[in-house]
Amino acid sequence: MSSKKRVRHGFNDYQFPVIPKAPRSVRRRRSHKNVDNDQICAFELLAAVAGELLQESESSACSNAAVGKDVLSDCREVIKRDQLQEDKSMKSEFFDQGSCVESAYILEPAVQEQNLKYSLDKPSRTENNIFHKNSCTFLNSDFSRKDCKEVNIDGKSHTEVEDGSSSLEDVCGKRIETGTKKQLDDGSKTEDLTVANSCSVKGLIEKHVNNNSAINSDSSVQFPSYRAVPRPSFGKQGNNVKLGIRDDDENSFRSYRHSTNIMAFRQTSHTGYRRMRKMLTSRHWKVLPQLKDWERSCSHYGIKSFHRNRKRVRALERCRLEIPSKRRKLCHNSSIVAYDQQANSKSISKSREKGIKRDIISPRGAKVGASASDRNHQKKDPNVKFSIKSFKVPELLIEVPENETIGSLKRTVVEAVKTILGSGLRVGMVVQGKKVRDDNKTLQQAGISQNGNLNLDTLGFTLEPSSYPVSPSLHSKDFSALSPRGVDHELTRRPPSPIMELELPSASSDPPKIMLDEHDEDYHELALSPTNLIVDPPSGVDNPDSGALVIVCPPNGEAHPVVPMSSKNGRSELPQRRTRRPFSVAEVEALVEAVEQLGTGRWRDVKIRAFEYADHRTYVDVKDKWKTLVHTASIAPQQRRGEPVPQELLDRVLIAHGYWSKQHGKHHAENAGALENNSNNNNNSTSMSSKMAQSAI
DNA sequence: GTTAGGG
DNA sequence: CCCTAAC
Secondary structure, X not given: OOEEEEEOOOOOOOOOOOOOOOEOHHHOOOOOOOOOOOOOEOXXXXXXXXXXXXXXXXXXXXXXXXXXXXXXXXXXXXXXHXXXXXXXXXXXXXXXXXXXXXXXXXXXXHHHHHHHHHHXXXXXXXXXXXXXXXXXXXXXXXXXXXXHHHHHHOOHHHHHHOOOOHHHXXXXXXXXXXXXXXXXXXXXXXXXXXXXXXXXXXXXXXXXXXXXXXXXXXXXXXXXXXXXXXXXXXXXXXXXXXXXXXXXXOOXXXXXXXXXXXXXXOOOOHHHHHHHHHHHHOOEOOEOOOOOEHHHHHHHHHHHXXXXXXXXXXXXXXXXXXXXXXXXXXXXXXXXXXXXXXXXXXXXXXXXXXXXXXXXXXXXXXXXXXXXXXXXXXXXXXXXXXXXXXXXXXXXXXXXXXXXXXHHHHXXXXXXXXXXXXXXXXXXXXXXXEEXXXXXXXXXXXXXXXXXXXXXXXXXXXXXXXXXXXXXXXHHHHHOOOOHHHHHHHHHHOOOOHHHHHHHHHHOOOOHHHHHHHHXXXXXXXXXXXXXXXXXXXXXXXXXXXXXXXXXXXXXXXXXXXXXXXXXXXXXXXXXXXXXOOOOHHHHHHHHHHHHHHOOOOHHHHHHHHHOOOOOOOHHHHHHHHHHHHHHHHOOHHHOOOOOOOHHHHHHHHHHHHHHHHHHHHHHHXXXXXXXXXXXXXXXXXXXHHHHHHHHO
């Protein structure tokens, strides 16, 4: 059902990853308003979206590493422009100018700002509105047009979507009719999947635009903030970028070239389509991110809010990489993005990235064949080439009622993408096992030089969420106002609406920089999905295969930023310990409540009740937590460590523990089913407390 | 696949 | 959190 997609982006060492991965902690629920029926939380096409974005960016001649962001920025730009002038030519011009690239730089911050703004300014905004706003962003962007074009080019897309829905086709057709001025180059064909995705997106966009004028206006207004400053830089303008995308499942591969900038890519693969189709066909569509953290959480939440009555979302099959299951959890989030960059000696010093080129991703997704040159000095310093082959795009599972409209589905996808992209991604660098935090350091200072000192095995890039709240406990201060922390409790059990979910990331956002500096580690732990990075030899060989994959693992094991892909060694096979995710007070409260009602010994049920949407919590985790809670409650406060748990909760823990222990005893003695009776009841009447009351009598 | 416990 | 035995 879910589609896995890979997106590639070129990005410079600076910061912008393109593909979101997903931190689990992120998924935290939020308390938000109820979700509308209309809304669907689908994320499935996250990757697809990314692809679209990329395409768009491509068409627009953008050359950014961060696809999503770029796209967004582009959209924003476009919007802005549109506001000023309706003329398409304007847009074209805009694109031609490569503004996309520029925006890319800003994107992340911009997005965050936006999100932040949302949360701040309109915290109480209805979900719909929010949604629309978000949608608007996409809608306004030109990329929809582009999509159309693409659609035209590729007839297959329609076929692909067939079973899915005629609507989609219609949309596509519509789009086509609309007609776009731009002509795609032969080489810029998009894959079928991509097209399909585009259509979806467009449809959503259109729908939104047309139907929600009010909202739209609103949203459009906000975007401008994004882009405020044209950035000079990515600097890659002079570089040629080659981008090719290929899916594992699929054979199709395309490369794009832009004289000016980087480009694009494609995103959806046949696989994605197939998944899509399944989704469409099935009664409920479910989308699960491959990543266990965020994405998934997002999708789950959204889904849940909408479909509480429906069956629960189940984890879908995830793409199975050759990676061991344990590792898989950590690594799956990222999809592959490959790009190749050519270093341009003339390029701007600040922008280190250059063109992007895409390579095929290996099944593991670790391989990336991009080369970027980095320069810290404008003058004669030698350039160091980096080849980042791929990032994985998390797989999302979307669940949508059969009778939902295509538009809803599309919107869902859009939202999912936005969420991921909009949450802001940062790129972290690990050199020789150490994270390099000082952005001002030169490559040379960081030990990265072309002199041969660069040890491929020790260099890695990681994707980090820039604004996503990680764990309530960790960032309570920072996010207290906006983040889920305050509502954590509810969130745990009641997933926020999709919209909310999407919004969340933004809400919690802090300036990326801050996040990085202050929460760097936490972020790593919580969220991120690892990115695989491959570094090509400084020699500049452009052979994707030649570069060995490098996996970087933080020495301390906290972060699992990078997935080792080294073909030379079997490290990638080593299981990695899951990141530690302390239970927040809210979670503890939820747990206590669940145990009070369900009792101990039924951890699966307890888990479902208290952490249904918290995918990163397993029933074993819940059980262990209870174990520790009981222990904690039984020791002196001074001996307790970690985030303090309110005594009140600890008292309840002891009471519940005592009560259920007793019940178990009884059960054994009497062979009675008291527990079961309780467990089956959700009503308080059957809860522990009521029973205790009854027994007391 | 769950539970229960030890580590 | 991990691991494992036992179901």
